[in-house]
Amino acid sequence: MVGLVVVSHSRKAADGIVEVAAEMGGDTPIEAAGGDGDGVIGTNVDRISNALVAADDGDGVVVLVDLGSAVMNAEVAIEMHDGEAVIADSPVLEGAVNAAVAATDPNATLESVVEQAEAAVAIDKT
Amino acid sequence: MVGLVVVSHSRKAADGIVEVAAEMGGDTPIEAAGGDGDGVIGTNVDRISNALVAADDGDGVVVLVDLGSAVMNAEVAIEMHDGEAVIADSPVLEGAVNAAVAATDPNATLESVVEQAEAAVAIDKT
């Protein structure tokens, strides 16, 4: 299955976003990489790297990011990762939910999951 | 100041999103209303109502929501709230960060903060 990694500056936010996405995600592997590792707000390339390994069962990983250094550190981690991984250009929570659902499609591919994640920008809330 | 309430199905997600937004939010009052109150994934109108009261110092509140029942329960809570509150049509984390920054503007109004929150849909990550 295509896996997901959720990168946020806050460990709680990343863990919680994974909770919300997992509700709809069936067996999709979804890993959180939140905070900078010392309980401080930030992101950490090693945590992202570990999450990529954990989420990747060979079909690739879609990475959801919040802002700023999350994007850059995710890029660095992806460059170092042995396997395919793509950052979705989407809101982090909404993209994660969409991607989690998309990954449960028996015909899902890395491309289709990224596409669904990115479709989350079009979600109307009100 | 204009206040913020972050409504998510996950308590951790709401708390974490508040952490991320608060980094840039100066003195902006930002309240989390996450989970359904029993540690279960969901949203709860009473929690949202309490958060609205806590975040409202008279200048109104912008409410950020994740999905589904978060929107409906936020609407119910706003209808019951004694004061002005508006749901932003924006991604929850990205909208919260934008709104938090916007609220620190000395000229901020409820309208300007909602507008900035909603501008978060245009954020490019990659």
Added chain:
Amino acid sequence: MSGDGAVVVAAVEAVADRIQAERDHLTDLDSAIGDADHGGNMARGWAEAAEAVADLADPDAQTAVKTAGKTVLSEVGGAAGPLYGGSLVFASQELEGGVTPETAVAFAETYLEKVQDRGDASVGAGTMVDALTPAVHTFKKSIETDELPPLEALTKAVAAAEAGVQFTVPIRASKGRASYLGWRSVGHQDPGATSTLYIMEELLAVAAGHLDSEVPDVDASSPTIPDAEAAEE
């Protein structure tokens, strides 16, 4: 306790029991196209509502409905909370003068309006609205146009709701969590439409007991409502 209020209390208790009995089935439906919590959400909310109305001292119908709605609204963490609970609270105002065929129609219409308003779902979005809309339309026409006795009207309304539940199976969901599945939602029965049907079935049973009469034998598979003959009359 007697009168309309007592009937409402009995109805809430019957709904709570029924939902409890169907809990796993509702959860299974929600697990196929949602987050597998509709059974638990509803069971918890209605059990609390039954307790809350049982605690009321000789309530009138409006108070009992409003109390049940408030409890469901506070206790249910999912979409069912604001949709069922919020709409019950809002529609309870129509029962100020007690429960008559006329106020029951007004209540049903106001309830439907609030559900549609809150959830922004049209008919055909694959939600509880698909069960509720034909039920309310049928009930209203049966009372107001066809001047049927209340129990018969309610029986037809239940059959209409059943048709609505079946209608959610072949259609693609465009509201609620099931909409996240896109085409994969086709072929699945909506949990909220299903629980709406169960509630209506309990209302019918309680009404029948209260009116001390048999449930009329209406053929559920061909409800007479908005059919060609009726339209031509």
Added chain:
Amino acid sequence: MSGDGAVVVAAVEAVADRIQAERDHLTDLDSAIGDADHGGNMARGWAEAAEAVADLADPDAQTAVKTAGKTVLSEVGGAAGPLYGGSLVFASQELEGGVTPETAVAFAETYLEKVQDRGDASVGAGTMVDALTPAVHTFKKSIETDELPPLEALTKAVAAAEAGVQFTVPIRASKGRASYLGWRSVGHQDPGATSTLYIMEELLAVAAGHLDSEVPDVDASSPTIPDAEAAEE
């Protein structure tokens, strides 16, 4: 330990000390237009980097730079981690043959490219790129075109970085956290540009000590680089 590697280790230690000394100032700058963590981020990262390079047994320059970069990358939770750390790791390849004026220019150019690439910030976005770009351009031209001695080239580069830091004050930030402030970012000095300047000042001081010579007295307020005369030559 001797040679280029030892100079790099000394430079990393000097940078760590300087950043520690400027920690509060950097945090103040970041608190005005960001999240008030640049001082802490940098101090932690460079302290760890200094320890890491001190632990290396007789490293060459490439290894020492790469180790410092890796440590900064792992330890810094903010944008400074990938920007400083990741770019040092990447640019370290240019020092494979040791540190000469030519490899130093190649290192500087590759480092700048990586920072721009990673952060996607152009000159004028109000970031460290605004300090780094004129510094690297000046260093390159001073070495390659003007054939100045390395210390003089580096001195001019520091002056150029200083001009870049000042340039971030009046301009509206369009990258990094400061960009969230929109027009309110105007009038504020960028923390990352500032820390870039501090690092370059330390590189100059360490290079001067190593080359056992005085820092040349170049007028910082009018660096000779990309000026009209030079262009006409």
